[in-house]
Amino acid sequence: DSGVTQTPKHLITATGQRVTLRCSPRSGDLSVYWYQQSLDQGLQFLIQYYNGEERAKGNILERFSAQQFPDLHSELNLSSLELGDSALYFCASSVSGQGLGGYTFGSGTRLTVV
Amino acid sequence: GQQLNQSPQSMFIQEGEDVSMNCTSSSIFNTWLWYKQDPGEGPVLLIALYKAGELTSNGRLTAQFGITRKDSFLNISASIPSDVGIYFCAGPSVLDSNYQLIWGAGTKLIIKP
Secondary structure, eight states, X not given: OOSOEEEOSEEEEOTTOOEEEXXXXXXXOOEEEEEEEOTTOOOEEEEEEETTEEEEEOSOOTTEEEEEOTTSOEEEEEOSOOGGGOEEEEEEEXXXXXXXXXXXXXXXXXXXXX | OOOOEEEOSEEEEXXXXXXXEEEEOSSOOSOEEEXXXXXXXXXXXXXXXXXXXXXXXXXXXXXXXXXXXXXEEEEEOSOOGGGOEEEEEEEEOTTOTTOOEEEOOOEEEEEOO
């Protein structure tokens, strides 16, 4: 157990729908990162939050949004879902807002859009 | 921006064989990280390297920080079935004040039956 908790583990939904993925960072970590991994692909950085504020943005679609709450948990909202959004979505956390020490990843949420 | 090139893309090996993979960049990195992703799980940090020339081991795994600071190598000795997975190299970008991690595309390790 990495200490980073992601729910749900699996999600199946229809095109056009909206879903919310949840992440609780490791205790003491202030930064949360969201990544998308499509089948047999690498890790695509979506967005980073640090202590409640957006810190960095990657290749995140306009249909996707995220936030980090005062208790430091984060949610990734995916709307108007398309078949191509089917992927593993990972949350990672780190103590600081910087990547110097690496990140700790959760087990991911597997999203299937049908 | 900075990029990391990982090779090989995939490897088929026999149990008991030694494995080598590498990660290269056209620009320097001050830290190199090696992660392993088991099927259906999140990546787990295996080894972190902080100094050029550094050689660090973690059990049967050994990683090196290249002296040019533009490459890193990961070796696995006497591979076993649980070594199967995807190995990623990563490094904090020196061009980014947040030191966002730059990721290689991964090396997929498959054990021949």
